[in-house]
Amino acid sequence: MSSGLLRWCADSRLTPTSVPTTCVIFKPLFCVKLFGYGSSKKLPLIGQCILEEDEAEDGDIQEARPFPCPQRELLNVFTWLSSDEWDNKTKALLNIRCLAACHSEILLSRLDDVSLAVTREVNNLRSKVSRSAISTLGVLFKTMKQHMDREVDEITRVLLHKMGESNKFIQKAASRSLEIMVANVTPARAVAALMTSGTQHRNVLVRRFAAEHLLPAMERIGAGKLLSGSCESINLLVHTLVKLAQDNHQDTRYYGRKMLSILMTHPNFTRCLKYSVPPCDLKDIMERIKQQGVEEKKCELPPIKEDKKPTNSNLRILKDNSPSDRGLWFGSQVRVAPCKRIPSTLPQAVEETHKLEELYKLLAEKEFQARIHAVMLLLDHCRNIPEPICNNIVQVFDAFVPRLQDWNKKVKQKALEVLALMIPLLRDALQPVLFLVVSAVTDNLNSKHAGIYAAAMKGLEESIAHLDNTLLLHCLALRVHYLSGQALLDVTEHLSGLVTSLYPRKPQAVKCYALPVLWFFLGKSALPVRGDKIKAVVTKLAQSLYQEMGSSLRESAAKQPPHVIKNLWKILDLVKKH
Known part of the structure; x- marks a missing residue:
């Protein structure tokens, strides 16, 4: 490598490597050793071309350079997305982010087709492609804003469905993209999409995340506008919030009560709620929010723990998970023969509570x-x-x-x-x-x-x-x-x-x-x-x-x-x- 080329790398923070068909995202990197440089000498800071989706997983692009021919890159996007190779799909999704950042006017002409193609990849069996597609949707919402209103319903449905998966990093990416969506599209469209696709879903996690993102959308609109619609829409909204406030997931109940507390500030709320829920539910919810607020005393289910294998196969060791925290104390270790059963000396109430926990x-x-x-x-x-x-x-x-x-x-x-x-x-x-x-x-x-x-x-x-x-x-x-x-x-x-x-x-x-x-x-x-x-x-x-x-x-x-x-x-x- 010539000295002139090294000087160019040091001055411009770029590596001599370039990819002509892909928009480049740059990230600083320290090199440890380069030819004549010894380990004791400090090296100049150079750059590295990044083609991974991790750099924009939260919907942001650190730095993007415009394409020389964006129309050609847009056509390449559709070609790569239709490919069976996952690396081509990842490259296409990265290019979509760059097009959104640098050539939004070009992307706008095919926004419907692009959004549909990216949404399809959310359900890709390869988690890397799926997460990249989810993050790309967040970039589209952030850059195209209300131009994405027409795509909100379908994208919300697909992202909420992904929330039901156990994969934590997929949940995190989908939640972030929904957060960006709520902040950038028309609030009424976001509320309608979340209510339609999420609040009535059978999966408890989907309802929980839908309620979480419905809250900021409602805060953007305000109680006055929410209660100024038709009687049918108000009844549907109030019914949905009451159901969320009574959900079997604690977080969902919290978000439901929080949204109800927002509506309670409006003078017409009591009249609307009166015709939407039974009197017993109305009294219970209103009193609970007024007296206790939206916070709820945590009563989470006990975690499932695997039984530890005893050191001696003929003995079982009971740890300090007995009800000592309820006012009764037992030794830290009690050895009991497996065939014998200790007669219970617990008070009846504590014994019943123990049965419920089991x-x-x-x-x-x-x-x-x-x-x-x-x-x-x-x-x-x-x-x-x-x-x-x-x-x-x-x-x-x-x-x-x-x-x-x-x-x-x-x-x-x-x-x-x-x-x-x-x-x-x-x-x-x-x-x-x-x-x-x-x-x-x-x-x-x-x-x-x-x-x-x-x-x-x-x-x-x-x-x-x-x-x-x-x-x-x-x-x-x-x-x-x-x-x-x-x-x-x-x-x-x-x-x-x-x-x-x-x-x-x-x-x-x-x-x-x-x-x-x-x-x-x-x-x-x-x-x-x-x-x-x-x-x-x-x-x-x-x-x-x-x-x-x-x-x-x-x-x-x-x-x-x-x-x-x-x-x-x-x-x-x-x-x-x-």
């Missing part, structure tokens, strides 16, 4: 046989020691509800069967977790597995037979907006039965909860389920309401849009009479 551990076990055993143990506790179950109903169902959505069909079916047996035993104690239970049960009504479907239907029927039908009517009415397929048909049919049984005693509840469901169906140009089955259940609901309400149904329908009124009379065969 139950939480078993419900989270990795082996499906252990989870099935835990579900049966929960039923046994409901029969033998119902008081601690009722007193800790939220914590118990935080651990139990995931089993109603377990990936293993045997566990899921057994959990649903046990739930049907628990409902008559617990009855009104289930009110704080009723919405969680109804959501899990109704989701399983779409199962193709005959045993799971039958168990879910049994759980729904037991709920109607033993729980407060007013609260159940409200929960089922809310679920209609998020169901499809067989679940939507079954829930709508049961709503018709609840209308008939409830209206003589609580007509206002029926008008408040069941009528909006009917207007929801009649106002749709395309129903979530095709065919005659959905028409049959909607007709049955309309006829049930008409038989109970009579002329007052006409008065309520008069306030609806003309096409809704026309569809109502058509269903009831009242077009000629009207």
